[in-house]
Amino acid sequence: MQSQFRPIIRQKILDAQAAPLPSLTRRDVWLPAVAGKALAVIGMRRAGKTSFLWQLLAERHALGVPREGLLYFSFEDERLAGLQAADLDVLVDEYFRLHPQWRDQRRCTFFLDEIQVVSGWEVFARRLLDSENIELFLSGSSAKLLSREVATSMRGRAMEAVVTPFSFREALRHAGQEPDKPAPNLGKAGQSQLEHLLLAYLRDGGFPEAQGVAMDARSRRELLRGYVDVVLLRDVIERHNLSQPQVLRWLVQQLLGNTAGAFSINKFHADLRSRGVPVGKDSLHQMLAHLEDAFLLSSIALATDSVRRRQVNPRKVYPVDTGLMAVFDPSGKPNLGHALETVVLHELQRRGAAVGYVLTSSGYEVDFHAALPGGEQWLVQVCLDVSDAATLQREVRALQDARLDWPRARMMLVYLSAPPALAVPAPIELHRAIHWLLQPMDGTS
CATH class of the missing domain: 3.40.50.300 (P-loop containing nucleotide triphosphate hydrolases)
Incomplete structure (x- = not known):
């Protein structure tokens, strides 16, 4: 030839x-x-x-x-x-x-x-x-x-x-600091170091090119902003010939500036209409789908067997990487609680789980219901700091209420910081974030 x-x-x-x-x-x-x-x-x-x-x-x-x-x-x-x-x-x-x-x-x-x-x-x-x-x-x-x-x-x-941005374990490996033993077996100094590194990971994210202490915050932010700009321009606007690119950018600002928050197309559409922006709901649904197809973000629906309840309830939206949060947050700083929630979601997805959020009939919300490939179900609540007794009680009550609808599910509370003596009612499992995130992919300790 x-x-x-x-x-x-x-x-x-x-x-x-x-x-x-x-x-x-x-x-x-x-x-x-x-x-x-x-x-x-x-x-x-x-x-x-x-x-x-x-x-x-x-x-x-x-x-x-x-x-x-x-x-x-x-x-x-x-x-x-x-x-x-x-x-x-x-x-x-x-x-x-x-x-x-x-x-x-x-x-x-x-x-x-x-x-x-x-x-x-x-x-x-x-x-x-x-x-x-x-x-x-x-x-x-x-x-x-x-x-x-x-x-x-x-x-x-x-x-x-x-292939996603680095997980916490991969980020540690990239920096030459992956522990050579299970995290719970490390000494106090080792665990404190891991917690310090996790805070940096929550802030900076896991994109390979954005790793390293040598990169200053401004350079990292501009690098990540550039990633988003390329995705929007090439993978969404050019790919789908969008006629309203500014609406897409407003949508991205709303989604990535409100990580882990409830998002409703209907409410966003009403807000645009009030500002005199002519755009159809179908176009907004398509834009959200395009952003997910480009892996910029993911959204999770209410965990329920009712198709109608899934459709009428808002979705919760998470960026592909926590490093993007500071780029779009009006304060310029990520909400570390929402960043930890995002990282836990990504870890569940890496384990192959189908993930939704739970809203109980009593009005309590649990961050995630995860259905794992082997059939096991988890109810996972994420909290940055459970040192406050009222906060702990609220998180525990939400898990207990959710289990009435999911009686076979394991209940897990994943936290970053807690008092030395922390106790919760059985069978709720307490998991320190640095331990949970470094578990093997099968979830064993």
Whole structure:
């Protein structure tokens, strides 16, 4: 097959396989184990998807797969501008010309990054799975195709692995401070240090590029603001050809400036109308969906079996990263209580839980009801400081009231600070945040 891109593709293959493996912070991303599927690595821009592809490549190499059996190829290269779906066969062609002993004889692995820039790539990827002995990983995010659409475009032939900003454990690992034993087994000094680091994590967030004490607060804030601007412009405004970008920005300010708060499209729409802004409710619903598709934020509904109750009650909205809170909070500072709540939600989602919030008939609210993949249910209340007796009593009462509707659920109170002697009625479980967040993914101590 003749192609003007053949020499470029061949050289990129040679360069990628000759390049030293980068030294990267290991990520704790859950990978589905389903044979015969491609794996689509998805997530918000700058969360570390490309780095994760290299991590997967390095892990296979460490297990004994030679470098020639592992190919990382990025399509984000100006020399490949104009590449068509028909040219993608050149990639396979050139790879097996370089390594003919691998064709059909051994299973090689392709890591195709930013493949969505090539129109028609989906047919090529499905054909690779059907006709070649290749394990396939895909990733990408752009205005042409959002990262989640990389998976859906494969029509059932791909599973998703979601890469988020660093978890608390990953942030500690990145800084070289991950504990080498369970957090409860650390001494008092070690636990105090962890609490200090958690406060910094709640404030600064987990985007890899924003880590490190060397970055001042203003630089970090501008970096994160830039991330949001790119998502809004490329992944929402350009991608969906929005005609009211200012309304989108007002919506984002409302959502990210009110983390963990109840949000109602109806109320926001009424507020805009009172200011003379002509926009339809359907447009606002679509904007919220676009923001979630771009992984900028997530919203959770009321935990109930009633579809009508879910629809009529407001949703609670959380940013993808706590570092974004100070960018949009009018005070310029994050609410640490809401930041801790956000981090707990992200940890539940990493564990594969379906999450909603609870509002009891008596008017009490519990932050999260989590239905875990194994069938276990958790009621999780998050509180920054339970030193005040009235605060503790309110949190306990909410859990007890919620359990009347969820009798099989474990009740957990996750807190940052507490008095030395803290007691709650059984079977409520007390969890210090630095311990709970560093538990293994199965939830065991």
